[in-house]
Amino acid sequence: xxxxxxxxxxxxxxIRLKHLEKLVAKYxxxxxxxxxxxxxxxxxxxxxxxxxxxFEIVQMEWGFxxxxxxxxxxxxxxxxxxxxxxYTDSRGKFQQPLNFLNAVSEELLQPNKVYRKAALDNRCIxxxxxxxxxxxxxxxxxxxxxxxxxxVKYPYRVNVKGKEYFFMAGIWQQWSDAExxxxxxxxxxxTTEANLVMEQIHNSKRRMPTMLxxxxxxxxxFEKLPKQRISEIAKWQIPWQNLSYYTIAKDFLSSTDxxxxxxxxxxxxxxxxxxxKQQQGQIELFQ
Numbered sequence: 001x002x003x004x005x006x007x008x009x010x011x012x013x014x015i016r017l018k019h020l021e022k023l024v025a026k027y028x029x030x031x032x033x034x035x036x037x038x039x040x041x042x043x044x045x046x047x048x049x050x051x052x053x054x055f056e057i058v059q060m061e062w063g064f065x066x067x068x069x070x071x072x073x074x075x076x077x078x079x080x081x082x083x084x085x086x087y088t089d090s091r092g093k094f095q096q097p098l099n100f101l102n103a104v105s106e107e108l109l110q111p112n113k114v115y116r117k118a119a120l121d122n123r124c125i126x127x128x129x130x131x132x133x134x135x136x137x138x139x140x141x142x143x144x145x146x147x148x149x150x151x152v153k154y155p156y157r158v159n160v161k162g163k164e165y166f167f168m169a170g171i172w173q174q175w176s177d178a179e180x181x182x183x184x185x186x187x188x189x190x191t192t193e194a195n196l197v198m199e200q201i202h203n204s205k206r207r208m209p210t211m212l213x214x215x216x217x218x219x220x221x222f223e224k225l226p227k228q229r230i231s232e233i234a235k236w237q238i239p240w241q242n243l244s245y246y247t248i249a250k251d252f253l254s255s256t257d258x259x260x261x262x263x264x265x266x267x268x269x270x271x272x273x274x275x276x277k278q279q280q281g282q283i284e285l286f287q
Contacts, residue, residue, distance in 0.1 A: 034132065034258040037062055037101040040084060045170060045187055046125035048221045055221060057127070064100035064188035065175035066114035072098060075178040103171060103188040105210060105234035109227055115188065118171035119230055125217050126168040126189050130159045130259065131209060132248070133202040137267065154267055155252060156201045157259055158245045160211060160238070167217040169210040169234060196240040200270045211238040240272075 035043055042059035049055060063084060068075040074083055086097035103115045110116065136151035160166040169190040176183045190210040194201075198208035212220060212233070219225070220233050247267065252258040 033129075034253055035062070036253065038099065040099075043187070044127045045172065045185075046127060046167070046217075046221065047172065047185075048124065053222050055125075058185065060124075060172055060185040060187040062101060062188075063186060064103065064115065064118070064171070064173055065184075065186040066100070066173060067117070068175065068178060070114065071112075072114075074175075077177050077180070077182070100188055102191045102207075102209075104207075105169075105190050105192045105231070108171075108190070108234050109231055115171055118173050118188075119234070120227070122172045123220050123230075124170045124172045124187060125212070125221055126170040126187065126209075127165055128168055128209075128211075129165045130157050131168075132157055132252075133198070133208075134204070135201050135267075136204045151204075153250070154264055155248050155250060156245050157248050158198070158201065158208075158243055161242055161244045167212045167214070169212055169217075169220055169236075190234050192235045192237055195237045195243075197243050197245060197270065197272065198240070201245060208237075210234055210236055212236065213238075 035041060040061060040063040043062045045058055045060045046055045047058045047060075065074055065080055066072070072083055074080050082095075084097055084099050086095060088094050100114065103119075107113055108115050108119045132155055134153040134155050136153055138147035138149075138151045140146065141148055170187050171190065172185055172187040174183060174185050191207045192210045193199075194206040194208045199206045202208060210233075216233055216236060219229075223229075225233070246261045247264055248258065248260065249255060249262040252260075252262075
């Protein structure tokens with residue numbers, strides 16, 4: 001299992017004692033600086049081993065696919081594609097896409113939610129070396145002085161200070177294609193209300209991933225938790241002081257180094273206590 005050897009090891013040390021750094025180095029699928037959720041591609045997940053305080057690093061398809069016998073009744077790959085992309089039904093009505101990339105912590109255990117059973121029984125950890133979000137700035141029309149309807153979007157990369165990698169709360173579900181028999185593990189990242197930093201970066205929705213300490217990651221994966229505790233951990237907010245962040249180029253997804261910092265002189269700084277205040281205000285542009 002790990003290096004217990006008769007000594008009592010604090011929970012927060014457990015995952016580090018697994019020599020996760022060495023495990024990560026073994027897997028060639030852990031080499032992507034930026035993974036696009038809407039590609040529904042595999043991501044690295046720490047999956048608990050049943051009946052053991054141990055885990056394995058596996059790939060899961062990012063984009064939770066619920067039990068085929070429950071709403072939204074996704075039984076085949078084609079139905080999954082339609083659900084994720086949106087489609088026109090037999091009545092000619094367009095059905096909005098449902099991607100299930102994220103699971104809202106406040107709704108996780110509500111009756112009839114597609115995530116409920118997974119939150120109770122199939123909790124996992126999503127490994128991350130940094131995630132990306134967009135800050136929306138509405139420029140002012142120089143002629144009218146009113147904000148433009150269309151926002152300018154500035155991408156940020158967000159990390160946990162002092163961590164080469166960190167842990168996001170996740171849930172997973174095994175799904176099978178009724179036509180082909182294909183079986184795949186799918187997952188979703190839990191999100192919570194944004195803290196002081198993230199509510200300014202992700203200012204369109206004011207959400208952020210539920211980033212866990214080592215101690216909480218251990219508890220989330222291995223403990224038989226009551227519903228109240230599941231909800232508490234799912235909604236946990238990392239202190240804003242623990243985050244590091246910087247802007248990156250708008251075309252970072254096509255860059256050879258998507259993590260490279262890029263500075264926008266016109267972008268107002270975040271309003272952070274103790275941070276030297278620079279002149280605030282919105283960008284003035286002609287419509």
